[in-house]
Amino acid sequence: MPVSRYDKKYLLERLGFSIADRELVRNMESMGLSVEETNEKEMAVEFPANRPDLIGTVGMARALRHFMRRTRKFDYRLKAPGSTDVINVGRHAAGVRPFIAALIAREMRLSEVQLRDIINMTEKLSDTFGRHRSKIALGLHDLRNAKAPFFYDAYEDEYYVPLGRSKQMKYSEVVAMEEKGVQYGRLAGGHGRYVALKDTLGTMSLIPVLNSDRTRVSASTQEMLVDITGTSREVVGKVADLLAADFSDMGFEVGQVSVRYGRKDEVTPAMQSSTIEMQLEQVQREIGVKIGFNNAILLSNKMGYMASLVGKRIRFKSPAYRLDIINDQDIVEDIAVAYGYDYIQLADIVSSQQGELEQATKRHEQLGAALVGLGFDEEMGSYLTNPETNFAAMRIREGGAITIQNPKSSSATMLRTWLLPSLLKDAGASMHDRMPIKLFELDMAFALEGGRPVEEQHLAAIACYPQANFNYIKAVLEGISKKTGIGTDVRACKHSSFIEGRCAEISVGGKPIGTMGEVHPEVLSNFGIEEATLALELNLSPLERKEAKPRER
Amino acid sequence: MHKHELSVLLSLKEARKLSFGELLERSGLSADEARWALSNLSEAKLVETESVKADSASLTDEGKRYAKEGLPEELLAERIARKPVALRELSGKEEQIGIIWAKKKGLAVIDNGLLTATQEGLKTRAFGTAAGRLLAELARDADAFGRAKGGEAAKELLERGLIEASGKEETRSISITQKGMLELAKERQAESYIDSLDRNAIRGRLWAGKKFRPYNVEAGIEAEVPASRHVLRNLINEMKQAYTSMGFREISGPVIEPAFWVFDHLFVPQDHPARDAQDTFFLSAPESIKLEDRDLVKAVKEEHERAWHSQWSQEAAEKAVLRTHTTSVTGRYIRDAVEAFREGRLSLGQPIKVFTIGRVFRNENLDYKHLADFYQADGIVIGRGMTLSNLFSVLARIYSSLGVRVKFKPSYFPFVEPGVEVQIKHGGDWLELGGAGIIRREITGVDRKSISVLAWGLGVERIALIRHEGIRSIVSLYNNSAGALRESGA
Incomplete structure (x- = not known):
């Protein structure tokens, strides 16, 4: 399972309350995380591969706050896209890396620690969950020197100034010569075309390889575009939701972006949570403990769900930033985790079957x-x-x-x-x-x-x-x-x-x-x-x- | 005088002086017999032996530790193999030693404050350094020093104080003394002593009026070690007993599988890291194994594409692999049970319990602490309304009967929900033993209200390590020299 490192001071700051080290570790272990190392400066935590929302400090703090019942924030509201907050998707991208989603964070005031955490988080996410950028890759851009609207397509070879360079390079040169190019170039396209994100001034990023120097982010960035590209519309969309939750939790205004595929518009992040209804009986039957309605709702809250009673059933609204919830079975697990595996009473299986060796x-x-x-x-x-x-x-x-x-x-x-x-x-x-x-x-x-x-x-x-x-x-x-x-x-x-x-x-x-x-x-x-x-x-x-x-x- | 002693003296009588090898040749004795006789004879001053120091080396404490864990520069090379590491992060004493030697041996270079592996360093990951290999060899066999002593690696180990050269006595030449000659003459005249009592002597009462040669009954002797099953086999058999006494039936299944049964059928997405060539052995012969059950393939394809939002390839599912877990065996059984249930051949009036213990494979670099094949125990309970608390109960019972304490932690595996990590107590620590949970309905294709399946897949060797303090590592479990087997079996 993957391991993420968290700046201890920043994590405590995000939690918003003081907590003893031992208590923090105990709560993490109860959530199914495994604390590999903890010292004054940082914590290394092993987390399940299907929980990319825990990679960043902000997401980890959010999950802990829910688990320890320090927050009741379940909903995220985003600002609708303005007239130029648009990405036009060209037809050549479809064969290489068909899908893009994006969000714009505004009114930002970033500390160095925050910026480092965001960069770490996006890189780690692209690396693990994104399968080394093949399935998902993320890009961060300062919009100060950019001019909307945006364009996403596979373009013919052209020049731009890549991040950290002072002179222009061709896409083909970046792919052949830059370190990231050698690493990820094969994902950028082929047959003389390269996937890129542009604004009206030119290339913002050769995707998923290297951003442009013009839009490099820093602690002084006030307005940031985040692009998420990949091979699945659903996954790209869910990762955009996750990032929207993170930026929103940091206190920034998060704006949606309109992605235009031909004549079809798609607004991202959609921030849509799925709703799953279940009978209480199912929860009891699968975990094997007597849990009442109120308790089931409370336990689901600890895992970030909003839940309510609808007749004899409970309606669970799963958090938009969670990518791992496929159906009811996943909610049952979350309730079991919140209940605590250590508290589940053992019950023998009744069977008269005789054992036998082969x-x-x-x-x-x-x-x-x-x-x-x-x-x-x-x-x-x-x-x-x-x-x-x-x-x-x-x-x-x-x-x-x-x-x-x-x-x-x-x-x-x-x-x-x-x-x-x-x-x-x-x-x-x-x-x-x-x-x-x-x-x-x-x-x-x-x-x-x-x-x-x-x-x-x-x-x-x-x-x-x-x-x-x-x-x-x-x-x-x-x-x-x-x-x-x-x-x-x-x-x-x-x-x-x-x-x-x-x-x-x-x-x-x-x-x-x-x-x-x-x-x-x-x-x-x-x-x-x-x-x-x-x-x-x-x-x-x-x-x-x-x-x-x-x-x- | 014992007949072996007599043979030695007789052989020496003519030649006067013999090497050990020559003595064996002339006397027809085995090395053990000759050594025993020589030690008696030289104690009685009937022969004189001349000994020469032979080459051997012993490991210092530091050397022993490195032999177990690897040399600091090897550990370092491993650590920086994927990604360079900043020098300031390497401030420990051992790390410092590692840096010095890694540089000296050209395993790493310092580049911009980063310690970076060279091509040579990457090779080290697989094969270790020459000095490291020699150290490991000396840890097993001190006499190997004789062959290696002139070499660079041996010099290095000496220089670093990881080994100390020492000598062991070895008999080189043997000669008969004056007293021996006299004794021999006496012995040949007086045949009044009886050595071994044979059938003739008993039948004919030939012993009457004679004396039995007294033996030195207090002399030390090498133990006669009873033959035994392998430590690991004994543990596996004990586990099988534990399972059957809980009403489990044993099953088994293929080691070689299409990826389908190891991964796809268990809802593991096709881009899951466990399916990388880094972790899984793919086969070149056979390269693929055709999937026959079209309905099943179609159902799996649909579930995957719905849940994982990516194209599912039958070709990838047909690639032949060595199973990475025995859950492929229980998975096949689940499939058969669901089919029987659907066709009304199985009522599930009471739960069905089966288990399997077999070899599984991970694509590892083989060295003193890594194996590419080891054992796993998988169990399933198929029934109606099986719960997480049933799962915990059955695991706690089986493992407590093996004398092991288990506990449960939330975890993630694609094929179960809820997912459980099973841990076992070892001293003050909890170690990961494997995974468990309730099988997802995406795998059974049947609502969990009708069929629910508890499942687990747990390590075997780890339990052996916990129960036998003498076994230091999993690899040493598979050290099968006669000496090692006799020691562990005893």
Whole structure:
């Protein structure tokens, strides 16, 4: 989950009341946040990925004020757009980054801390929730040197002075040469066109890459345009709502902007909260506690909802700045959180269903016990391996493996097709330990057959000690076959991992299920083993039935 | 005289002086047998052994700590790998050490007051430094110093005071003493002592009138360690018992899945960070797995597009992955149960409870503290009117029977609402064990009044760490040398 850092002093200032550190942390934890670090200067808090409204200090303070019942502010009123507060959307944007929303904050008096917080918040939002600006990106512009109306489109290459530069650069140069250009340029367009926001004086921003220097914001900015662009009309609109709430909470006047798609006008931020009606019974049924009408309403208030009774139902108006509320289930959760998970009484589930282990587990238990009885220690290895270990070191031809497209480590590039390599590797690491080294593993191996993945349960065992002899591993096979009732047949075979003439194929009912023998000395050297070693591997899957369909009784 | 002692003396009689290896060859004894015999013989001054110091090294306290956590410059390289860090933020003592060595090794450069990773530094993330690797190796095997001592890495570790070279006695040459020769002669004449009592001796009463050679019954000896199941397997089996004794049935499912069952079916949006190549193993063979159930695919597509406001791609859902959680297994079961319920084959007169424990995968750099595959336990209860308080109750019961205390915190996972983070107590701390909640109806496709599903997916190895103080890290759970297995099994 993402982590946000808050300036402690500013957070307390936004809260508007004094509170002990411990109390603050306790409230945050109750809200489902996890305080990673807190000191004099700042707090680092892990918050749920679906709550971008908590990224900024203003939003965090708002949520805390609601939760601690210090505010009853649920509604936000915005100023309707003036005649020039218009963004005209051109037709070329549609193929790249179709949607834009915007708001204008006026009568601003920003402190340095406030400005830093706004910038941090918008960057973090673009980065996390905005999926590194691909889904959502935000831009801040000082309107002092701008002239409305505004234009949004994908334009042909042209010049502007990018933020922090003193001379003009082409869009194409910014994308190719500036740090942000290299990072985000691929989102700006293609085929010679670039998405940009302009006013009547020229480019305000190459989106979502770099703003213009002309409209750079500072603590002295009094009038600010915030643009939100992205790939979804709904999400762009909701993020505009969130920002409108933040700016409005900071005490600034927030004005709407008219976005003109062809002949269709859309006013943003719409600041529209959704209304969801629910029966109290549903809240009780899902949480499992008796909550009255009044209490349910009160608890929802703590999470920022406005709620009222409508006959036998409660009508919840969800806050416009919350992006995570899809339907009633989300409100139930919010009420449960406000109620406090720690206060929910435990209630047993009544069921007479009998527990049962899978067939395979039972078989594994039997086999495992038999092998431990024979003095074999169990190992548990990684399912991941590489062709060198799985094939080359075993002197067998590569092929038939499930392979990984994006491995981070060259030692884990495929799924193992058998278990013996990891047992031999462990034996090689055990040369200082007392002989005999006897190990087994009971777990999965994988193969690709006809383009389809095959998942099998295997048993493998090795015994390594001076003068080890084929007869012992055969005796082990006979022993476990007897003990577990698997009737096995043994026939001489050739296998390049084993010494010729000391290797056998094991089959059940005429079907080959495995191999055993004395391991080839070259294989032993490959794994750093210096004593004769016997090995056995069986595929148990043909012996097992599986039943996982839902059933009663 | 024991027969092994006799073999040693006989071998030495002709050659007078042998190396340990030669002795083994001549006597036909195993190394253990020969060592035992030699220690008795030299105590009795029948042989003389000459010892030579062998190379080994031991870790200092600081060295041990670094072997566990990584060298300061490696930690630093990790920290600055994504983003440069301002020097003033790096004022701790260890950080200072880290800066010095990172610069010296060319892992980082200082640029404008920012410590920035070099290409070499980025590589360090995956492989560690040479000195770091050697330190870790020495922590496991002090004798590795013999091979490494001439190298730069070894020099560095010595210079930094992270290791101390030390010697261990090793027998190099063995010779028989005058007293040994005499004793041997005596021994060969008088066969009046009985060494081991064999079948013949018992049947024929050959022992009558003879003495048994006395042994040194007080001599130290290496323990005979019983073989055992793996620590982690024992824990998993105990967990399975805990679940079945609570009436849960065990299920299992594929490790290799189309992304659909791991993510889409569980309402995880297609642009969710968990689906990045950074976190999930995507497969190249098979590259994709076709989705057969068209109705289900259509339903999932619609739910996604409605809730996440973005295009849903079937191609992305068909990409083959290694499951990142076993919730894919319980998810498939939920799907089957809903179908059975709709067709009237399932009444849900009482809740159905199932669980699965299996391997899951994260695309991690493998090192001394990171694994790419580990275990997860998933459980579900499918019934009518299942509540959050039922969920807390069932989890508290299962885990208390494993001797672990759990508590619950609000959290977010796309497939449950309410969402819960399950934490377990470890000493004075609460550690995250996994997630839980009530499955969203977007997944079942049925109103929660008719079917509600409690679900959780929790870690396994962490419980092993809490219960066994000797196990320091998850990685060490998977250290399977015979020595390590014997120690942990004992």
